[in-house]
Amino acid sequence: MGATTYDVIVIGAGPVGENVADRVVQGGLTAAVVERELVGGECSYWACMPTKALLRSAAALRAARQVPGAREAVTGDLDVAAVLRRRDSFASSWKDDGQAAWLEQAGIPLYRGQGRITSARTVEVTGENAVRTPLTARHAVVIATGSGALVPDIAGLREAAPWTSREAVAANAVPRRLAIIGGGVVASELATAFAALGASVTMLARDGVLPLAEPFAGERVVESLRDAGVSVRLGAEAGSVKRGDDGTVHLTLTDGEQIEADELLVATGRTPNTQDLGLDAVGLTPGAWLTVDDTLRVLGDDGAPIGDGWLYAAGDVNRRVLLTHQGKYQARAVGDVIVARAKGETVEGDRWGRHVATADERAVPQVVFTEPEIASVGLTAAAAEAAGLRVRAVDYDMGAVAGAGLQAEGYRGHARMVVDEDRKVIVGFTLAGPDVAELLHAATIAVAGEVPLDRLWHAVPAFPTVSEVWLRLLEAYGR
Known part of the structure; x- marks a missing residue:
C-alpha cells in the first residue's frame, strides 16, 4: 500500500475520522485512516441516518392527516416493508463501498483492521489473517473510535441477548411486543418508530423521558407516546431479565411486577470504544473516556498533554458531546489545529478561532425526532x-x-x-x-x-x- 509513514494517522473512519483526515489533507498534510468495521461509522449504518429513515415515513403520514384536503387523500396505513426497504437504502445495505471509494478519491489510504498504539506516534494495524502493519505519524495520531451501547449490570440481562440500538435499527422485522429499558433520546425515538410500525411497546423510564431536556419537552413526548399506545412506565426499573426457550423475554421489575416481550431494547447510555487501542502503552487506561483540552489534545492523569502533544481525540470518545454533528465540528477544529501546529503556528489562546472546540460548552444543538x-x-x-x-x-x-x-x-x-x-x-x-x-x-x-x-x-x-x-x-x- 506504499509508504507507511504519514503526517497524521486517524483511528476510526466514522464521520469524525473521515472529516479529520479530509481536513488535514486539505491543509496540505498526508493522512491515513484505520477502521475495523465499516467506513462511515455508527451514524451511517446504525444511528442517525437509518433511525431517521425509520421515523420519517410515519411523520409524513401524520403531517398529511393533519391538513384537510391531504387528509382525505390518505387511504391506508404505513407499508412496513417499504419503510424497512427505505431504511436499508439509507444504511447502504450495510456496505461501505461508497464511503471507502470516497477516501480513495480524497487520497486518504484506508487500513482495515484493529489499530493499536504501540508507542509515541506509532500505530500497529492487525488486519485480515492477523497480518500486522506498523504505521508511523510525523505529527499526530487522532483517536476517533466513537462509542458503543452501554449494557447495564442487571441480573440476566446480557444472557438474554437484548437488542442495543444497533440491532433495533437494523431489525428486518417488527416484533409484536417490544420492551425498552431507558427514557433518553434513543429510547424515545425507537419507541416512537416501533409503535408507528405496529409493535406493542412498553417503555421503562426509570429517570423519566428526556430527563436532560426542558420539562415540557419530556411531558409532550410522554403524552404523544401514550396516545400512540405505548405503555410509558415512569420510574419503573428492571430488576432481572430472562429469555425463555421460546424466545420470550421475561422482565421482573424491582417492585416485583412481571412484563413479557418478544424483544428487549436496552438504551441506557454509551461507553467509549477505547478497550483495545493500546492506550496503556502511553499511560492511559483502556476502556476509559479520553480527557482533552479545547484543541482536542489528549491529557494524562496529570492534566498535561500526552508526550509532546501528539495524541488527539475527537467525537464521542472524549465524552464532551455525544452527537455526530458536534463530533464533525470537533473534527474540523482538530484538523485545523494539527495543520497549524505542523506549520509552526501558535494556536494557544485562540479561543474564538478555528483551532478550538468551544461550542461544546454552551452552544450545542440537538434534535430528538419524536412526535x-x-x-x-x-x-x-x-x-x-x-x-x-x-x-x-x-x-x-x-x-x-x-x-x-x-x-x-x-x-x-x-x-x-x-x-x-x-x-x-x-x-x-x-x-x-x-x-x-x-x-x-x-x-x-x-x-x-x-x-x-x-x-x-x-x-x-x-x-x-x-x-x-x-x-x-x-x-x-x-x-
Missing part, C-alpha cells in the same frame, strides 16, 4: 441556573402563531428561550412541535453568536411562518 420533535440548543433554564447565571425563561404557545395554523390543523407546540439577564443574550432555546427541527439553526446562531436581544428585534421573521415565534418571544420578554 412532537424536540429541538434545542444551549442550556435549559435549570442548567443555566446551576451554572451560576441569572436567567429568565420566556415561553410561548407556538399554536398561537399564524403560520402554525397553516402548517397543520390543531398545531400544538411550545417554545422557550432562556435569557442571561446580565448580558441580555439568549443562552438556551427549546422548541417542541411538528417539524421544529428546521427552526433550530436560527436559535443556534443566536446562542453561539451571543446576539444581543436588542439586535434580534431587527431580525424580522417572514409572515406567515412558524418562525414568527421569535417575534412573539421577544414581545413576551419586553423591551
